[in-house]
Amino acid sequence: MRRKLLGGLAALFVAVAGVVTVAAQPAQAAAGFTVSGSRILDANGNAFVMRGVNHAHTWYADRTPQALADIKALGANTVRVVLGSGQRWGPDNAATVSTVISQCKANRLICVLEAHDTTGYGEQSGAATLAQAVDYWISVKSALAGQERYVILNIGNEPYGNTNTAGWVADTKNAITRLRAAGFEHSIMVDAPNWGQDWSFTMRDNAASVFATDPQRNTIFSIHMYGVFDTAAEITDYLGRFVSAGLPIVVGEFGNMHSDGDPDEDTILATAQARGIGYLGWSWSGNGGGVEYLDMVTGFNATQLTPWGQRIFNGANGIKATSREASVFGGVQPTTPTSSPTVSPSASTPPSTPPPAGKSCTASYAVAGQWGGGFQGTVTVKAGAAAITSWTVTWTWPSGQRFTNTWNATVTTSGDAVTARNASYNGSLPAGGSTSWGFTASYTGANTAPTATCAAA
Structure with a gap:
């Protein structure tokens, strides 16, 4: 039986075969992000592909300002932020959520906010239900209103373990319905059951009907790829089915190794890049319980990249090579994002002649x-x-x-x-x-x- 360690982890189960074709639905207008087929569009209507990492804010709130700055400096365009809804961690109240959003925006990072307390419901003692996660989002709505251009709402992390995963379908539909009824216009992200890895294919085979439940047709699906996804065939098949069906999918968590098996991170990165799929690696720093190898930097020090950090930031199809900042920030897009998190020790020599007239x-x-x-x-x-x-x-x-x-x-x-x-x-x-x-x-x-x-x- 799988047990969740410190966030974003997965277990050894063999993915079973199955062929189900799901039908795409048209996206409808929203205040911020939208989806169009399998693509995610920002509020300006430009395609946006997430390239980022997870940060465990609720356990390391004091580290968040520097962590976000360093994550941005290494080239990311998105950060998935771990929040506590109060059942197991936190709660991170509206004031805290507002501060996190402001810090993401200051760093020109798209902010995916997730309630972590749902992790492994039905199998993990004390885990919150998706309904309780919705209660939490409603309680902090004041911090989220008006932030649709910069925030994606991830209802609950890995909201089912391996018990009664069929219940994920109705619970997810009900959660989406309640959020829309409460006035949320954000893009909504939903995690898969089976500790996020969907080895039962519950999310995959019901994605079309879940998507159709959203009156805004603005729901994004998130798969977590650990030991279940240890072969190229499993990765390309799972992601390819969503793309072929015209449904949006992101890899919301993954690592380069894990206690439940050895995920094929090279294929995850290559397939995501080839198909225009977003990915968010787990995690910046602070892992424990024997999975410290999932830290991207040692001790929250951005100058000490671990092998996993080097791979995801600087490797083939990694963040540095493929990340593009969201156009909602209005800046000129870099050809290659900056990779240094520290202040440069020197600067260029000032111009010896005055600047041309009229330039200011x-x-x-x-x-x-x-x-x-x-x-x-x-x-x-x-x-x-x-x-x-x-x-x-x-x-x-x-x-x-x-x-x-x-x-x-x-x-x-x-x-x-x-x-x-x-x-x-x-x-x-x-x-x-x-x-x-x-x-x-x-x-x-x-x-x-x-x-x-x-x-x-």
Whole structure:
């Protein structure tokens, strides 16, 4: 009998054969993400393919600001955030959820929020029902309303173990119906039963009817791939059936090894890339119970990538090579996302001649979130009436603040003086175009905002 360890894990069961064709349904308009056949579209109508990781927020809330910054700096466009609904962990209340969303947005990450307490229901003692997960989402609705462009709602993590998995169908349909009746317009993500691995094919064979239950036709299916998916044939067959049926599927969790078998991560990554399917690896850091090998970095230190971290971020079909930022953030898309989570030790030499006449920019400084002794900020650079090819932002810290991390800019400091120059991929902006860079910093006493100035060339 399988037992859940620290989040996102799976067990050894042999996938059984079965052939069921499911029919696609048309997507309907929504306030944020939508689906069109097997594709996920962002609020601008552009195709969006998730490339990211899971972060265990509810157990490591104090690590979240830095973790999100580092995950973004390594190239991810999405983070799946573990929340507690109160049955087993948490609860993470509306204020907490609002802060997490703000931190995701500040890092230009799409935020997939999931209630983890449902894990292994029917087999795991104390696990929450999907109905209880819906109760939780309704209780924090105030934090979610208006965030449909940036948030996908994952009702409950691995909401059934291996007992009575047929009950997953009615429970999932009821959960979707209740969320829509409560006014949620987000894309809804549903995890498979069998600890997320659907070896009974309950989700696969009922996906069309579950999808049709959603009056917005805006439901995304999530499969977790661990030991059940240890051969290329199993992976390509399972994912291929959803694509052929015109239904959206993502790999919501997977690893490079596991106690229940050896998942074929190379095929997972290659198939996801070839078919335009999103993936979210498990997990950033903090695993225990003998599965510490699933940590992507050691001790939440982004400079210490583990073999799994190296594989998913820097390997073939990995995040660095394939991730593209969601267009809802409005920035120029990088050809290759930045891979360094640390501040560059040097900067390019300033131009020896004045910038061409007519080129200008503005810099808007904002605090995205604050905690004891630290905070996270975002600087938005906007071109003036003419296109620009580079920008430089400067300010002087008024209260002795100091950076702990930066991303999407090359930053140097001298005492309180700050100089930030564009990265290689976000210096060119059209007239009126904008991009953003972010940072975390420490402070003592007051956290007075500086006055930022921008120069363009």
